[in-house]
Amino acid sequence: MNRKVRVRFAPSPTGPLHIGGVRTALYNYLFARQHGGDMLLRIEDTDSARFVPGAEEYIVEALQWLGIEIDEGIGAKNTGKHAPYRQSERKDIYKKYVNQLLEAGLAYIAFDTPAELDMKRGKTANFQYDATTRNGMLNSLTLSDAEVKKRLEAGENYVVRIKIEPNLEICVNDLIRGEVVINSSVLDDKVLYKSVDELPTYHLANVVDDYLMEVTHVIRGEEWLPSAPLHVLLYRYLGWESFMPQFAHLPLLLKPDGNGKLSKRDGDRLGFPVFPLDWEDPNTEVISSGYREAGYFPEAMVNFLALLGWNPGNEQEIFSMQELINLFSLDRVSKSGAKFDYEKGKWFNHKYLQMKSNEDLADIFQHVLVDKDIIEDSEKVIKVVALIKERADFVTDLWEQGFFFFQAPTSFDEKTVSKRWKENTPAQMNELIEKLQQIDDFSAANQEKIVIQWIEEKGYGMGAVMNAFRLALVGAAKGPHLFDITEIIGKQETIARIKRAVSVLAQE
RNA sequence: GGCCGAUUCGUCUAUCGGUUAGGACGCCAGAUUUUCAUUCUGGAAAGAGGGGUUCGAUUCCCCUAUCGGCUACCA
Numbered sequence: 001m002n003r004k005v006r007v008r009f010a011p012s013p014t015g016p017l018h019i020g021g022v023r024t025a026l027y028n029y030l031f032a033r034q035h036g037g038d039m040l041l042r043i044e045d046t047d048s049a050r051f052v053p054g055a056e057e058y059i060v061e062a063l064q065w066l067g068i069e070i071d072e073g074i075g076a077k078n079t080g081k082h083a084p085y086r087q088s089e090r091k092d093i094y095k096k097y098v099n100q101l102l103e104a105g106l107a108y109i110a111f112d113t114p115a116e117l118d119m120k121r122g123k124t125a126n127f128q129y130d131a132t133t134r135n136g137m138l139n140s141l142t143l144s145d146a147e148v149k150k151r152l153e154a155g156e157n158y159v160v161r162i163k164i165e166p167n168l169e170i171c172v173n174d175l176i177r178g179e180v181v182i183n184s185s186v187l188d189d190k191v192l193y194k195s196v197d198e199l200p201t202y203h204l205a206n207v208v209d210d211y212l213m214e215v216t217h218v219i220r221g222e223e224w225l226p227s228a229p230l231h232v233l234l235y236r237y238l239g240w241e242s243f244m245p246q247f248a249h250l251p252l253l254l255k256p257d258g259n260g261k262l263s264k265r266d267g268d269r270l271g272f273p274v275f276p277l278d279w280e281d282p283n284t285e286v287i288s289s290g291y292r293e294a295g296y297f298p299e300a301m302v303n304f305l306a307l308l309g310w311n312p313g314n315e316q317e318i319f320s321m322q323e324l325i326n327l328f329s330l331d332r333v334s335k336s337g338a339k340f341d342y343e344k345g346k347w348f349n350h351k352y353l354q355m356k357s358n359e360d361l362a363d364i365f366q367h368v369l370v371d372k373d374i375i376e377d378s379e380k381v382i383k384v385v386a387l388i389k390e391r392a393d394f395v396t397d398l399w400e401q402g403f404f405f406f407q408a409p410t411s412f413d414e415k416t417v418s419k420r421w422k423e424n425t426p427a428q429m430n431e432l433i434e435k436l437q438q439i440d441d442f443s444a445a446n447q448e449k450i451v452i453q454w455i456e457e458k459g460y461g462m463g464a465v466m467n468a469f470r471l472a473l474v475g476a477a478k479g480p481h482l483f484d485i486t487e488i489i490g491k492q493e494t495i496a497r498i499k500r501a502v503s504v505l506a507q508e
Numbered sequence: 509g510g511c512c513g514a515u516u517c518g519u520c521u522a523u524c525g526g527u528u529a530g531g532a533c534g535c536c537a538g539a540u541u542u543u544c545a546u547u548c549u550g551g552a553a554a555g556a557g558g559g560g561u562u563c564g565a566u567u568c569c570c571c572u573a574u575c576g577g578c579u580a581c582c583a
Contacts, residue, residue, distance in 0.1 A: 012583045047582055114581060126509065128579085159581050177513070186511050186579090194581045202583050226512055226578040249513085252576070256519080259575055307532090311521060315531045334521075336514045337576060344520065344533045391545050401545080416543080452542095466542035478544035 005037025007217050008073070009063075010206065012044040013055035016279035016288060017062050019340070020221065020253040020262060023305045027250060028219045029068045030306070030328040040213060041073040043086045046205050048197040053282055056086075062276040062290075066298045067321055082213045087205050094200040097208050097238060098160050098193045106237040107192060109158050110139035111151055128188040131166040160193040162203075162234065170229040175217075175248040175330045182229050190230055203227060207234040210245055218245045219330070222337075223261075225249045248330050251309050252337040262340050264288060272342040276301070295394035296345075300352040304345045308338045318351055350393040358386045364395050372399070374406050383488055387480045402479075405488055408497050409475025416477040417505060420467040426502045428465055429472065431458075433495050442491045444483035451483075472501035 009025040011017060017025075032039040041063070043056055060075035072080035084090055101107035110129075112120075116138075121127045134141060139161070140148045152158070168184035192204040200208070210218060228247055235244040253262045256270060267274035267288070277290035291301055303319055311334075312319075312327045319327070353361070362381040369376060388401040412421075435454050439447060455465050470482055473494065479485060486494045 010583090014583075044583065050582065110581095112581095117581085126579090128510090157581085161581095180512070182512070188579080191581050196581070199581095201581075206583095221577090222513070223577055223583085229512095251514080254576075261576080308520070313522070315522080317532060334514095338521090339519060341519050341533070347533055388545090390547085420543085455542095461542095463542050470543055474543085476544080480545085482542070 003214065003216050005032060005035035005217060006040065006213070006215050007032045007037065007219055008040040008042050008210065008213065008215050010042040010044045010209075010220075011059055012047065012050070012202075013052060013059065014047070014050045015052050015055055015281075016275045016277070016290075017055075017059045018262075018264075019274045019276065019291075019305070022062065022066065022276055022301075023253065023308060024219065024221055024250055025063060025068050026066070026302060026305055027310070027328070027330075027333070030324050031217065031219060031330065032071070033325040034328055037216070038071040039069065040080070040215070041070045041075050041085065042209060042213070043074050043088075044202060044205065045086060045088045046199045046202055048088070048199060058277065058279060065276060065292055066302055087209065088199065090205075090209070091198050093212070094193065094205060094208055095198070098200065098204070101162070101192070101237060102160065104237070105163070107160050107162050108134075108140045108189075109148060109152075110137060110161050110189075110191075111143075111156060111158050112138045113157070129161065130164060130185070130188045134161075134163075134189060158195045159191045161189040162192050162230070162237070164189055164230075164233065168233075170232055172225075172228040172232055172247060174225070174228070175246055176251075176333050177225075177249060177335060180225065180228070184229070184233065187230055187233070190227075203230055203234065207231050207238065207240075211235070211238070211240045211243055214243075215245050217248065219248045219250065222249045222252050248333070251334055253308065254337045254339045256340050256342060266340075270342070272345075295396050296349050297352045297356075300345075300349040303352070304348040308340070309334055318348075346393045353392055353394070354390060356389075358382045358389070361385045361389060361395070361398075365398050368396060368399055369406065376406060380405075380488065387484055387488075404474045404479060405485065408493070408500065409473075411475055412471060412501065412505060413476040416467075416471050420464070420471050420477070421505055422464065422468075425464070425468045426506060428460060429468060429498050429502050432465065432469065433498050436491060436495055436498075439491065442487060444481070444487040447486060448483045469498070472498045 007028040009028050011021055011025075029039050031037075041060070043059075045051055056074065060070075063070065063075065070076040072078070072082070073085035098107070102109070117129070127133065129137065136142070141163075143151075164184050164187050166185045169181055170184055172180045172182075174180055190203055191201050193200045199205075209215075228249070232244065235241050254260065255262050255266045262274060264274055273289045273291050273294050275288055275290045276292060278293045279288045279290060280286070281288070292298070299320070302321060302324070306319060306324050306328075307317070310328065310332055313332060359378075359382055362378055362385045365381060365385055366376075366378065369381070384402050384405045385398065388398060391401045392398050432451070432454075435451065436447070439450055452462075455462055466482060467477065470477065470479065473479075473482070473485055473489075489497075
């Protein structure tokens, strides 16, 4: 059977999209594009209690920012022929298959309340609702038809459970891990449907939808591996085994330190975002920071994430989305979890920042300047960016690295002052002012020639003069080539800054 | 506890039985530099342990250990 490749990303709208989810979406997308297939976005909102308003919009916006395009479903240009793509809007569809399973005797109705089940679990260690226990519970297998009917008519809440046949070897053929075999006896009679909200659970919904939506490959996180056999069984029970998608369970993204799945708390604790975009919790109004707002380029994010769990087998590190699409393959996805290395993420952003043209970077940097009420013509900003970009990881770093191109230092670094500002410095600086005063061609090269010549003639220490000069201009012992700075800020400003340093530092 | 999965430098990883176990991030040192940074060069740094299979195992198998995931009327 040769079907068109169709994959889906199916998050639940319970909050902002987690970075691990982003990677899952990315891998699905790369796989779809490489095979000329379709990428669907489906919203798995079968838990009405956990629905968070705004989460769906967030997911769509995040994927858009990253350049992960949706061909069908939520957020797609064309709605698609399998609409709706929100599971809460597909109630009738699921109901039909629930009934089919019920009629075939492959599922049954159970009336045990959550409280009763809790009690059972408290009493019996390792209690599992399955072939060994279902006969002692309140369900359509133990109750008479009349009793079941009576309860149903009375409007009593119930769930539908799958009736797992015990002692069956179930094989899941995973594209990343190979064959995973488990015995059906360790599976419990999972709830497929709950009458309270007339919604199925994930297990039933994802199988039904993947079948109906003609999904060919299910690429999802490793946390789903244990329930994959259940899904296989469901395909079998529904008579769709020959249309069953292929599975690929991705390794998890782990905390950078210690162990465990990467969580929101880790980001807060270690000071980096775990979400693509800023997110404000609608209830608590607490804001969680996102990569976009932290200054990351989406291309860098994609590159970084792509390599967390996959590599092409050579030593290339930088990939465009198109290259990733060409190179990606599921059999080069690693099996073990990857610790999230924020430092490496920064390095990727640094690389992408270096690849940007000075013009593009200047345009972005202008926003930072405007926020600080600094209005500069783009010609100057481009020149500044060219001088300082290689020292920056983020666009915001550009300010830190080059604020002195736009405003005089407001303070002078103490350490540098005590090290570089000596007794005879003010006199030298005054001489320097006079020297600069006489220069007409204020280009860096010409200034440098004249100033150095002057220093040598006078027999001053090169380091002594230049470092004090820098301190006056920048306020600290940092920054690019000194005469590049003076050329850009100009003669007048240069002299003003030296004068100011002489007067301010004299008072100390 | 049970089930499933995983295990190469601190981190991400390459190696598909024979390698001085390679690269990248980070770290350290040196060079360059009037400062800081960049850049360049160099360096330290790894096959969890134990059994097999084999002429030969990081690589294949088993056991143990460790880590992770799952074990809900959550996804």
